[in-house]
Amino acid sequence: MTPSTNQHVFDYIIMGAGFAGVNISYLLRTEMPNSTYIVFENRERVGGTWDFWKYPGIRSDSFLALFGLTWHPWPHGMDFAEAHRIRDYLEDAVRCHGLDKHIRLSHKVNKAKWSSKELLWTVTVTSSGGEPSDFKARYLLACTGYYDYKTPLQADIPGLSQFKGRSSILSFGPRTSTLRASGSFSSDQEQ
Ligand SMILES: Cc1cc2nc3c(=O)[nH]c(=O)nc-3n(C[C@H](O)[C@H](O)[C@H](O)COP(=O)(O)OP(=O)(O)OC[C@H]3O[C@@H](n4cnc5c(N)ncnc54)[C@H](O)[C@@H]3O)c2cc1C
Numbered sequence: 001m002t003p004s005t006n007q008h009v010f011d012y013i014i015m016g017a018g019f020a021g022v023n024i025s026y027l028l029r030t031e032m033p034n035s036t037y038i039v040f041e042n043r044e045r046v047g048g049t050w051d052f053w054k055y056p057g058i059r060s061d062s063f064l065a066l067f068g069l070t071w072h073p074w075p076h077g078m079d080f081a082e083a084h085r086i087r088d089y090l091e092d093a094v095r096c097h098g099l100d101k102h103i104r105l106s107h108k109v110n111k112a113k114w115s116s117k118e119l120l121w122t123v124t125v126t127s128s129g130g131e132p133s134d135f136k137a138r139y140l141l142a143c144t145g146y147y148d149y150k151t152p153l154q155a156d157i158p159g160l161s162q163f164k165g166r167s168s169i170l171s172f173g174p175r176t177s178t179l180r181a182s183g184s185f186s187s188d189q190e191q
Helices: 019-031 083-096
Strands: 004-015 037-040 107-115 120-127 133-142
Touching (some): 037 133
16 A cells, blocks of 8 residues: 655654653753654653553562653652553653653654655654555654564473463463462572
8 A cells, every 4th residue: 555645744753652752852851942853752752661561560670760751759758659640750750741742652653764865764654444544754763672562482491391480471461460479480590
């Protein structure tokens, strides 16, 4: 299917609305207020990492007072914060600073092509159930994180096939509030 083309040329297209995409969005708005930009986020909410992982007990591993955004103070204590609190904090930052009007949720960037003739990127985007559309920009900022949200890396754990308990890929579960230890795990390759 041929994508429809938006005539407007943005200065920047940002892919992803996790910490990186939200932060760069704020910086563009405040440091380069005359520039135009749009953020495409594949998920239904902002937050990336902090919206995706749901396993029991998931938290940051550094204090949010240090890890948080300098321009939107972390409202809680000096703690290792649970994922959903970090996601809510990012959503609050986006709302409070009017960044939401630049963010298109449930919009996935499928293709990006640079034209040396036009000196522009053409980015093909699909929204859930929608037809593909092309957007043009002078700069493309990839804030897509560092792991594959759809196809997690399979860990090659020696002896796993003999493990009698339950095992899960944390990307997709378990999503219950408690985990009980069961079974035992041993491997002849263990030290
Ligand atoms: C359990 C855990 C604890 C952690 N603790 C810390 C910590 O304490 N301190 C620290 O510094 N880091 C920590 N991290 C690392 C954390 O992931 C990063 O710090 C940060 O959240 C990454 O943000 P990001 O925006 O770069 O990427 P992500 O959070 O991965 O966001 C990328 C976004 O891009 C979107 N996206 C990807 N591809 C496309 C596409 N084609 N089109 C549209 N959208 C797309 C995704 O949907 C996602 O929303 C932790 C990670 C985990 C899993």
